[in-house]
Amino acid sequence: MTSELVERGAARMTWIRSRMTLLAAVREHFAETQPFAGHRIGMSLHLDPKTAVLLETLAAGGAEIVATGNHGSTQDDIVAFLREQGMTIFGTRDDTLEQHHANIASVVDAQPDILLDNGADLAAKIAELGSAAQIIGGTEETTSGGYRLRAELADHVPFPVIVINDSPLKAIGENKHAVGQSVVESFMRITNLMVPGRRFVVAGYGWCGRGVAHYLRALGGKVAVVEVDEIKAFEAALDGYRVANVLDLADWGEVFITATGHPQILGTEFFDVVADGAILVNCGHFPWEIDVMALRDVALSSTVIDTAIENIELPGDRHVTLLAEGRMMNLAGREPKGNSIESMDLGFLLQALSLERVVTAADTLVAGAQPVPDSINRDIARRMLVAMKADR
Known part of the structure; x- marks a missing residue:
């Protein structure tokens, strides 16, 4: 072999x-x-x-x-x-x-x-x-x-x-345009779901978040942005995105994508209110932006559907889908390309x-x-x- x-x-x-x-x-x-x-x-x-x-x-x-x-x-x-x-x-x-x-x-x-x-x-x-x-x-x-x-x-x-x-070259060429493209491609490849008309929440409007939001909207997705930095939030608003905090978007979004580099962006408070059927995705380097341990603590059960897809049952007759166990999604799945x-x-x-x-x-x-x-x-x-x- x-x-x-x-x-x-x-x-x-x-x-x-x-x-x-x-x-x-x-x-x-x-x-x-x-x-x-x-x-x-x-x-x-x-x-x-x-x-x-x-x-x-x-x-x-x-x-x-x-x-x-x-x-x-x-x-x-x-x-x-x-x-x-x-x-x-x-x-x-x-x-x-x-x-x-x-x-x-x-x-x-x-x-x-x-x-x-x-x-x-x-x-x-x-x-x-x-x-x-x-x-x-x-x-x-x-x-x-x-x-x-x-x-x-x-x-x-x-x-x-x-x-x-x-480097501004990495920010523009790799983070915005390459990560943005590969995250959207990987979402489509792993889930086999369509982007047009679907509601996406992108957490973080740094260069990677900008790219993810850009390519989702280019394919017809409806995109909202979560950003704690007032200047970046202002930029996202001028770029035409809905801007709100993640709890206010918890019952609006169908897919939540973290791109911040910081831990516990999606945590227990979010899991308590997120709408039934939401898909949780991380594209940051560390598997900590989605608090997977907290998610498993509140879960009633979980079922692995495919290589990078896990269905998790939550209280209140709700379920969410976790991709790639909360790890970097654009290098996950059966045929990862990055x-x-x-x-x-x-x-x-x-x-x-x-x-x-x-x-x-x-x-x-x-x-x-x-x-x-x-x-x-x-x-x-x-x-x-x-x-x-x-x-x-």
């Missing part, structure tokens, strides 16, 4: 790699300059074909790779393929949360000196162990990880971490050039979380415009 997994992973990689032209150019550059020679990169990031192309690019630059995926999104054929390429990869798609935490510990135990993090899981483990001395620096992919680095981990990260999510190839080519170019900056010019960076340097953003924007043939 392992050889079959390797072959399947290799076949998928051929298509994905051929469409990631920005990384292809950098891979050739790294093969010549070898910026990561002598360095070990520890990674915690969704293990799918697009991430694998990033890892190939870093390995071409001389990096030794030790990596694991995120809980519930690892693709076993890609793990098999990467192991065949000589990389040390921990984890499977069926790992429990406990095993996932063990995988994180295994990556840290390998003593990487550069981090490629997602949700600040590696940074948190290093802070817990007090083993930051060997770390030169790294990158963080997500909004959620940026929050952790600037809050609970602020005094425990004495090395530079470039937060990729702070964000578009082109958007991840852009996002992972940000990763690659930021990591190059960490190892070649660490003295230009400060300790702790910080945005992508402006020179990298502008360089990539120029490359992207050429790749898009935007002048035609």
Whole structure:
């Protein structure tokens, strides 16, 4: 079965790699300059074909790779393929949360000196162990990880971490347009339900929330927005969305999608009043925006319908449908695709050039979380415009 997994992973990689032209150019550059020679990169990031192309690019630059995926999104054929390429990869798609935490510990135990993090899981483990001395620096992919680095981990990260999510390129290209597109596509693929005429509530009007709302409305959905930041709420209202708090929308919405990066956006108070038949969806990095434990506490029963669909009976002769156990929905289901190839080519170019900056010019960076340097953003924007043939 392992050889079959390797072959399947290799076949998928051929298509994905051929469409990631920005990384292809950098891979050739790294093969010549070898910026990561002598360095070990520890990674915690969704293990799918697009991430694998990033890892190939870093390995071409001389990096030794030790990596694991995120809980519930690892693709076993890609793990098999990467192991065949000589990389040390921990984890499977069926790992429990406990095993996932063990995988994180295994990556840290390998003593990487550069981090490629997602949700600040590696940074948190290093802070817990007090083993930051060997770390030169790294990158963080997500909004959620940026929050952790600037809050609970602020005094425990004495090395530079470039937060990729702070880049306006990622905000526009990946968060708004790619996450927005993939969340709507995944909702349709997993549930086989139509969007037109359906009532959606999007919690959070950051870049991901903007994108989700935009693509839902583009397909004919009726969209309301929940946002605690007055300025973002004002923007949502000017964009033409209904704006209210989640409890006021509990009996209006048919589908509730969380996109905030914060915990317990949908909690016990909401579960007590949500209308019968509502569908609960999360697209944030951590599975905490929907308080699944509280939901199970109030549930009378639950039935797993399909891979990512669970029907939960609530008091008052009501039921709700939970997708992907409250985990990131656009990487769930039988055939998860995630964000578009082109958007991840852009996002992972940000990763690659930021990591190059960490190892070649660490003295230009400060300790702790910080945005992508402006020179990298502008360089990539120029490359992207050429790749898009935007002048035609």
